[in-house]
Amino acid sequence: MEFLLITGMSGAGKSQGMKVMEDMNYYCMDNLPPVLLSKFAELCHESKRDINKVAVVIDIRGGEFFDHLFKGLEELKEKGTSYKILFLDASDNVLIKRYKELRRPHPLNPGGRIIDGINEERELLKEVKKRADFIIDTSNLTIGMLKEEMSNIFTEGLESRKLSISVVSFGFKHGMLMDGDLIFDVRFIPNPYYIQELKDFTGEDSNVKDYVFQWDQTHSFINKLIDMLEFLIPYYITEGKTQLIIGIGCTGGVHRSVAIANKIGEILKDNGHRTIVSHRDFRLK
Structure with a gap:
């Protein structure tokens, strides 16, 4: 079973990324608590639907992100499920612009400055970004371009091209x-x-x-x-x-x-x- 973890900065396009994977016939789950990674993989293995491609979105919305994420990934590996990590990123200026356009506060700093929330999130995510198999910067990408890039990675045989x-x-x-x-x-x-x-x-x-x-x-x-x-x-x-x-x-x-x-x-x-x-x-x- 192909198991893909989609994560990254809030506002970088994880929800759109999940929709792209759905179009590629991946079984997708949004905002899965990291502690449930291994259990979710087991359920997919046991499903009568013959699920062989899975993508899950995990980010800071789940709370206690790193307390459970790496433990959950280790449990996946121990139980024989290999996985890859896709990290979606964007520049600070673009993230700020997107938040302002949507008139939304940053989830880590809902009552304060957006940039402070972004800086805190970057610090929290730096370890998982280091472990990512693929990083896509969506700063200058339209939805169509993001779909093309993800298609290049996951359906066009260019996954070995990590740059x-x-x-x-x-x-x-x-x-x-x-x-x-x-x-x-x-x-x-x-x-x-x-x-x-x-x-x-x-x-x-x-x-x-x-x-x-x-x-x-x-x-x-x-x-x-x-x-x-x-x-x-x-x-x-x-x-x-x-x-x-x-x-x-x-x-x-x-x-x-x-x-x-x-x-x-x-x-x-x-x-x-x-x-x-x-x-x-x-x-x-």
Whole structure:
């Protein structure tokens, strides 16, 4: 039986992750108390429904989280049920924004500042994050992108690719991509914004892409960047890194960075890497 534990930061998308696993025909249970892990696995084994894929969501809502979690996981292992841990994370700024949009308090600090609750939760979850088999940062992911990433891991045979790569376009005028591991500035490429017939289009439109990729320096940059990434990725994996965020920045985050981020993501996917592309400052005109 496949047994998956979904956990992570509150607001990072665990409920959506569970829905994705349900769509993949996993038998899912939300907010299972950690002390019941072993018993739940036994019930699934004994069920007449022939349950062979299980996903459970466990987080701080269960209370006394670490008092019972690792003990429950050890009992699973002792009784012959192997498991994997999926940890969903997001940046502090994104988590704060999500809480404010939903007008919800943080469960660990319902009467105080959201950031204080987030900091306390990160401290509580740091050990389980270290043990996670897979970490997905949902900061720049839509629900569709999250589904694609989870599909890559659990149905497309890429579960051995433990490094998740996120290529994010952004505009420097809107601020630096604060959670980026590698940041690249593509403002050396002529700006389509100053071409009247291109100004109101984006890097996903063919006329803008044709303009961006007509320059030799664009192709040289992409080739050199891919060469460097293919050199670095094996070393990141060896060092235990599970997530790599590559920022591609231009002035506004609409034209050059979008086109180039899409191309880099396409090449990395073709090379067999778990890759998601997102556009932080993308705006349709």
